[in-house]
Each structure stands twice: as structure tokens, then as C-alpha cells.
Amino acid sequence: MSNWEEYVRTVEPYVPGEQPNQPDMIKLNTNENPYPPAPGVVEALKNFDTDKLRLYPEPTCKVLVDAIADYYGIRSSQVFTGVGSDDVLAMIFMTFFNSKKPILFPDITYSFYDVWADMLRIPFETKALDDNFQIRKEDYYGDNGGVVFPNPNAPTGILMPLSEIEDIIAHNRDVIVVVDEAYIDFGGVSALPLIEKYDNLLVVQTFSKSRSLAGMRLGFAMGNEKLIRYINDVKYSFNSYTLNQTALVLGVQAIRDREYFEETCAKVIATREWTKCELKKLGFSFGDSMSNFIFATHERVPAKEIFEALREHNIFVRYFSKPRIDNYLRISIGTQQEMEHLIAFLTDYLKE
Amino acid sequence: MSNWEEYVRTVEPYVPGEQPNQPDMIKLNTNENPYPPAPGVVEALKNFDTDKLRLYPEPTCKVLVDAIADYYGIRSSQVFTGVGSDDVLAMIFMTFFNSKKPILFPDITYSFYDVWADMLRIPFETKALDDNFQIRKEDYYGDNGGVVFPNPNAPTGILMPLSEIEDIIAHNRDVIVVVDEAYIDFGGVSALPLIEKYDNLLVVQTFSKSRSLAGMRLGFAMGNEKLIRYINDVKYSFNSYTLNQTALVLGVQAIRDREYFEETCAKVIATREWTKCELKKLGFSFGDSMSNFIFATHERVPAKEIFEALREHNIFVRYFSKPRIDNYLRISIGTQQEMEHLIAFLTDYLKE
Known part of the structure; x- marks a missing residue:
């Protein structure tokens, strides 16, 4: 072993899922x-001005942030965008989960929460779903370093009522609660309206499922503008220019076509x-x-x-x-x- | 101040440079x-199969990694790709700079090295360029947690002879040395051949300058395959699908057109x-x-x-x-x- 190996951030190698292509x-x-994707997306790609590709994209992603804010009727200062919701969630973990107390998430859930926690050396504790694969809200009331769960949960698909989600948020005012709504558009009720009431809530969504753009890597978080500013501070310290020119243009078209x-x-x-x-x-x-x-x-x-x-x-x-x-x-x-x-x-x- | 603010990763907010658009x-x-960008890039975008956009990109970025390896005459296992060289460098900092000793870089250099170090809580020490804005290789011989510098240096544009670079690498076999070659294609001599000799060397390049694709966010690192594997382990734990479908396709076209x-x-x-x-x-x-x-x-x-x-x-x-x-x-x-x-x-x- 070379001496430099002593200082490597070793992680349990994550093996990306099979992507068959037959x-x-x-x-x-x-x-x-x-x-x-929406017809406007197809159109925008066909008419794309390729000379733009030699120029850096606009780093604040303003066109896309504005389009998302407009669609959801919130302010642009309440929106953060990233390279898929994985990038958004990783930035959120880095920005807010720095306590010594464990963050909490379900035992059966999105497979990346423990991967990020491991990689970023964040202590965590999983809470078992009940026998019907339901989240028990009371499990999330104790002292912790933050809470994250998908709604609907993955891979169960089970939706939690908004009242229970609000209970979890209200019991955790001293930490950040992340509701990961990757699948919310297929019949769920979003926690988005609660961002006006709770400054510790982040709602994360993605263009990968309901907007047919998994291939473009676009995700976003919505929350109190102070939270968004903190995530942006870390994001700009990590990679200022994340969304490329095509992602920005196509994302705008996808969100506009209600x-x-x-x-x-x-x-x-x-x-x-x-x-x-x-x-x-x-x-x-x-x-x-x-x-x-x-x-x-x-x-x-x-x-x-x-x-x-x-x-x-x-x-x-x-x-x-x-x-x-x-x-x-x-x-x-x-x-x-x-x-x-x-x-x-x-x-x-x-x-x- | 809300209690959650206590655990925020606060960073000196980096303000992205002005992007005038008049x-x-x-x-x-x-x-x-x-x-x-190269004619093949323009062509590939015009003929892009937009139905692909609904599907996740191939997470190992194989087409692009293979094209880069092919161009430089190295093995695909020696290539890592990311969302611009900023993403590549951030991943390298996370993966390898975990010692308590300070990493070293010049006082006048790429403005992101200290930003990453601050954000990732990596101790660092800057070494003053001499009065002619030259890097003094001896400054990098002491005990340290890693070394990073651009060649040519930014914003000076000054190139360091390969022999001096090799001296720095040879004096630092117990840590990782990163040669950031964002501008190497405009008359410099790349350290790439040295990756066969030194398992502690990473050479980072980008499509943003010499390949006219700043707008697509494409960067890459080349090095010993063990190093590349370690970076990939961290990358897959951070965001498995980073390069979107258009970036992969256009990147391949850009690198192929010698x-x-x-x-x-x-x-x-x-x-x-x-x-x-x-x-x-x-x-x-x-x-x-x-x-x-x-x-x-x-x-x-x-x-x-x-x-x-x-x-x-x-x-x-x-x-x-x-x-x-x-x-x-x-x-x-x-x-x-x-x-x-x-x-x-x-x-x-x-x-x-």
C-alpha cells in the first residue's frame, strides 16, 4: 500500500444499477x-444555437429557477437547482447535516441516504417501517441531526398524509427536514405549501420522472430563502457551473408545459x-x-x-x-x- | 438565529464572475x-434522438471515457470524467486530501483551490510565486497533505518545464500531486506520460477551453487506475449520474475531431x-x-x-x-x- 492510501476517503463502492439497452x-x-419529454423540449433542442456551447452557462441558472418559481407560484429565492435530485440532496446533506447527532430516515427507503451519510461521515439511524411499510411519524420526534424521507416512499410507493408530515416537521424545528418528492406528481399531495410556515423544511423534486427528463439530470429544492442561500453558498464553493446550456434550455421548456x-x-x-x-x-x-x-x-x-x-x-x-x-x-x-x-x-x- | 443554523456548513460565499451578455x-x-465547437458536435446535436432524454444516462460515461482514452493512447481505466474540471477537482479534493497536514498550492493561482479547501475543511498553505510569477519547485518538497497547481498557471499563463513538475511529483510520493492542465493545449507540454511512472499523479483537463465546450461542463482526470477507481467510488457515492445525455454525445464528437x-x-x-x-x-x-x-x-x-x-x-x-x-x-x-x-x-x- 502506498502511503497516500492512508488518506483516501474510502467508501463502500456503490454499484450503479443495471442499465440494459436492448x-x-x-x-x-x-x-x-x-x-x-414535452414537445417544447424536442423543439428547443432542434433549434439550439450551438455557438452558445463555447460559452459558460449562466451560473445562477436564473432562467430555470424563474420558470420553476413561476410554475409553483413561489419566489425565485426559494428555489435551488442541481444535476438531478441526487446532486441537490448531496448538497443538502453537506450543507445542513453537520451535527454530531444522527440523522434519521426509514430502514426501507431511497438507497442513497445511507450512501451519502457514509461518504460524508454523517452519523445516521434508520427507523423501521411498520409491517404495512408505513412510516411511523413518532419515530422521528426524538433528538436528531436532521430528518429525510421520500414521499411517496421508495421503493414502496406509499404516500404519507400531509398532516403527518407536518407533525414531523413541527417536532423538528431545530434541524432540517427534507421531504424528497421524486414521485409526488403521480397522485401525491406536495408539502410545498408548508415552506411558508416552516423555515426548517426543504422539498426536493426532480425532472427525471414526471417530466420525462432523466437523461438531462435536473433536480430542485424549494424552501425558505435562507435555506436556499446556504445551499447555494456550498454549491458555489463546490462547482459554480453545474447545469449545462442544454439542461437549462430544455428544463425551462419542460416546466412550462403544464x-x-x-x-x-x-x-x-x-x-x-x-x-x-x-x-x-x-x-x-x-x-x-x-x-x-x-x-x-x-x-x-x-x-x-x-x-x-x-x-x-x-x-x-x-x-x-x-x-x-x-x-x-x-x-x-x-x-x-x-x-x-x-x-x-x-x-x-x-x-x- | 434558528437552532438549525448551528450545524450549517458556513462558507465564505463565492460570487461567480460576471457573465455579461450584451x-x-x-x-x-x-x-x-x-x-x-467541432462540426461533429453541431451535427450530433441536430441529429440528437430526443426520446433518449427520458432515460437515465449511462452512469460510467463509457462512450466518453473510451473516446478520451483512445485520443490520449491510455487505458479507459485511467480516465475519470465529471461536470467540468471543477467537479473533477472537487471530487479529487474530497477523495485524497484527508490528511491533517496542509495541502500546498501557489499564492497566485486558480481561485478555487482555497474555496474547496475551506468548504471541505482541508488545511492548506500557499507558497509564494517568485517575483517573476514562477513556481519555485523547492517550496513543494516539505511534508504536506497533497499538492495542486495549474500548468500553465492561472492567471499568469506561465508554463513550468516538465522536468520541474517531475521533481515535485518525485518529492511527494506519499501524497497525491494534481497537475491542473486546463490550458495545456495552447502550447504547453502535458505531464500525462508521467502517469505511467508515478502512481501519485493526477492530470486534470477540460473541454471548456481548447475544445470550445465551456457550455457543456465536461472535465476529466487521467492517472493510475487505482487513483481513478478511488475517485469513482466517491463520485458514485455522491451522484451516480452526472453527465447528461447531450454532454456524453457531444463530448465524444469534440474529442474525436483531432x-x-x-x-x-x-x-x-x-x-x-x-x-x-x-x-x-x-x-x-x-x-x-x-x-x-x-x-x-x-x-x-x-x-x-x-x-x-x-x-x-x-x-x-x-x-x-x-x-x-x-x-x-x-x-x-x-x-x-x-x-x-x-x-x-x-x-x-x-x-x-
Whole structure:
């Protein structure tokens, strides 16, 4: 070992999930939107002035921040943007989770919270979901260094009522509470209105799911302007120019088109509800997902077997070999046609 | 003050440099390339398959990593890519600069080294350039937590001979030495061949200057594969999907076009040398810049006055009100026509 290795920030190497790329595959493994981005996005890329690419992007991301503020009816000073919600969350962890007390999040949740905590040497404690995979709000009332959870939760898809979220925020006025709303647009109620009431609340959202732009890496946080200023201070000390010229332009187009957004979300929701009915008939059970995926277990056949059978037939879903959830499949909602294909396969496969 | 403020990572707020955006301005303030990106970049954007935007990018950035490795004749395992060289350098600081000993860099240098060190709570010590703005290699031989410097240095533009760089690396085998080569393609000699010999060397480059892609945010590091693996471990724990779909595709096109790259670099160099001659005639003096800017002081008129006069006439250069360099202007090299315009203005302005 070279001596320099002594000072390396060693981390449990995170292995990015499989990104299969086969013709004719049905890709239901990473919660992407099955519909293309808004027409304005496509148009803006076609008409993009490529000479702009030689110039640095505008570092405050003003056009995009303004468009988000405008869409949600808040002030631009209440919006922070980053390279996907992962970048936004990493900046938030760095900025606010510097206490010696552990931050709190559920045991079954977005797989990156403990990765960031480990990497940034932030102490953390997980709180077990109840047997129905529900967050127990009381678990988050004790002394802590901060709280973070997704709503709806991932990979369960289960939504928490806003009143319970407010209880958690109200019980934690001395730390920052982050509500990670990556999937909120598929039927959930956002905690956004609470940012006016609580200066310790950050609501994080993304363009990756409901706005069909996973490929552009765009996420944002909304909160009290003092919080946003603190995150920006750290962000400018880390990387001043994060969103590139294309991301800024396409992001603005994606957020402006309310009609297309509502229409595609409605389609995903309708297909999700149809899929729930069909999966139930086939002997699956699951919490009532309000996201763009269903987290399901079968009454008879182990999840891993179904996962592998699907995979052999070019249908990709997500399987986690983790405690408590290793008999579940996370199935992203594709187009109606893709889900019909999935159900047809499962109907045949599960025939006894 | 709310109690949560106690745990905020407070940093000296970095204020991003001015990004004027006026018609007919001559923009010589941020070292951008005056020429558009390679024709293949323009073409690739026009033909971009926008349906891809709904899908996550490939997280290992393989297409781009392979293209860079191919261009430089190294292995893909020796290349790390990020959102501009700022992202790459921030990841390197996080990964390797975790000793209690101070990292070392010059007193006059890229303005972000101390910003990262402050933000990441890394102790640092600056070493004064000599009176000719040269790095004294012996200053970097003592016990330290790591070494970082640009070559050519910024904002001086002065190149260090490879033999001296090798001396610094050889004297620091127990820590990581980072040679930041943002401007190396404008006449410098890269330390890249030394990565085969020294496992403690990282060479960082960018697409922002010589490849006319400041707007796409693309940077990379090259080094021993063990070093690259450590950076990737931290990167995947921070943000798995950093480079978006457009950045990956356009980056590949930019790096593949060797001919266009060499041609535009040669044009910038020719214009730089012409500008040096003209500035000298007007009473300016400067180190022998091997970058795409000239760092000049005038024998009679204070830099700040010239800076303001230029600005009033829509010519933007960079002025730093910092110790030792507050009588200098950093003038980026634009097109030949832009520089002729600058010289014409200065000729008139400096007439007694």
C-alpha cells in the first residue's frame, strides 16, 4: 500500500444499477417515464444555437429557477437547482447535516441516504417501517441531526398524509427536514405549501420522472430563502457551473408545459391503476402506490424467480436482495401497451 | 438565529464572475474559446434522438471515457470524467486530501483551490510565486497533505518545464500531486506520460477551453487506475449520474475531431503571439503566456483604470483586486478580429 492510501476517503463502492439497452426490451426497472419529454423540449433542442456551447452557462441558472418559481407560484429565492435530485440532496446533506447527532430516515427507503451519510461521515439511524411499510411519524420526534424521507416512499410507493408530515416537521424545528418528492406528481399531495410556515423544511423534486427528463439530470429544492442561500453558498464553493446550456434550455421548456405534464402524469396514473387490478387478479399484493411504480409480492412464487423469468423474456423490473424486501419486485409503470405485455406474460407464467 | 443554523456548513460565499451578455460585446473575460465547437458536435446535436432524454444516462460515461482514452493512447481505466474540471477537482479534493497536514498550492493561482479547501475543511498553505510569477519547485518538497497547481498557471499563463513538475511529483510520493492542465493545449507540454511512472499523479483537463465546450461542463482526470477507481467510488457515492445525455454525445464528437482541435488551438496561439507583440508596443509587460490569455500590466496606467475604460466600450476583460496582482489584467484571446479591435482601442486610449 502506498502511503497516500492512508488518506483516501474510502467508501463502500456503490454499484450503479443495471442499465440494459436492448432493442425490443420492456424497461420497467428504473422508474423512467415511458413518454417522451414535452414537445417544447424536442423543439428547443432542434433549434439550439450551438455557438452558445463555447460559452459558460449562466451560473445562477436564473432562467430555470424563474420558470420553476413561476410554475409553483413561489419566489425565485426559494428555489435551488442541481444535476438531478441526487446532486441537490448531496448538497443538502453537506450543507445542513453537520451535527454530531444522527440523522434519521426509514430502514426501507431511497438507497442513497445511507450512501451519502457514509461518504460524508454523517452519523445516521434508520427507523423501521411498520409491517404495512408505513412510516411511523413518532419515530422521528426524538433528538436528531436532521430528518429525510421520500414521499411517496421508495421503493414502496406509499404516500404519507400531509398532516403527518407536518407533525414531523413541527417536532423538528431545530434541524432540517427534507421531504424528497421524486414521485409526488403521480397522485401525491406536495408539502410545498408548508415552506411558508416552516423555515426548517426543504422539498426536493426532480425532472427525471414526471417530466420525462432523466437523461438531462435536473433536480430542485424549494424552501425558505435562507435555506436556499446556504445551499447555494456550498454549491458555489463546490462547482459554480453545474447545469449545462442544454439542461437549462430544455428544463425551462419542460416546466412550462403544464398541459403536457398533466396529461402524461394522468396516463401513467391510469395505467398504474389498471396494472394494480390485473396484478391483484394474478395473486400479487402491494401497498397502494401513489408513484410511477408498484412494489409487489406474489402469494406463491418468490420474487427472485419472477424477476429472472421476466428478464429472460426481455422484461426488466427491479429486485432488491435486501432484508424485509427480498420477496418484492419494483415494477415501473410503462406505457399501457408495455404493461399489457407484462400482464400477458405473467398470466401465462403464473398458470399452475 | 434558528437552532438549525448551528450545524450549517458556513462558507465564505463565492460570487461567480460576471457573465455579461450584451450584443456586440467583446467577451475576453472568462477564457472561453472564440471558435465554435467541432462540426461533429453541431451535427450530433441536430441529429440528437430526443426520446433518449427520458432515460437515465449511462452512469460510467463509457462512450466518453473510451473516446478520451483512445485520443490520449491510455487505458479507459485511467480516465475519470465529471461536470467540468471543477467537479473533477472537487471530487479529487474530497477523495485524497484527508490528511491533517496542509495541502500546498501557489499564492497566485486558480481561485478555487482555497474555496474547496475551506468548504471541505482541508488545511492548506500557499507558497509564494517568485517575483517573476514562477513556481519555485523547492517550496513543494516539505511534508504536506497533497499538492495542486495549474500548468500553465492561472492567471499568469506561465508554463513550468516538465522536468520541474517531475521533481515535485518525485518529492511527494506519499501524497497525491494534481497537475491542473486546463490550458495545456495552447502550447504547453502535458505531464500525462508521467502517469505511467508515478502512481501519485493526477492530470486534470477540460473541454471548456481548447475544445470550445465551456457550455457543456465536461472535465476529466487521467492517472493510475487505482487513483481513478478511488475517485469513482466517491463520485458514485455522491451522484451516480452526472453527465447528461447531450454532454456524453457531444463530448465524444469534440474529442474525436483531432484536426479541428489542432486547427483552432493553432489559431488561438497565433493570435496570442500577435497580441503579445502589439501589447508590448503599447507599454504592457507580461510573462510569456502559454495559455489562451495574457496577464499584463501597463508601465503607466493602472490596470483598474484600463479595465473600466474597456468595459465602458463593451470590451470585457478580467481584473482581480487581490494582493500582488491588482495592477494586472487577464485578457482572454478572442478571434484575430476581436483582438485587433482591442488593440485599436488601447492604442487610442493610451495615447498621451
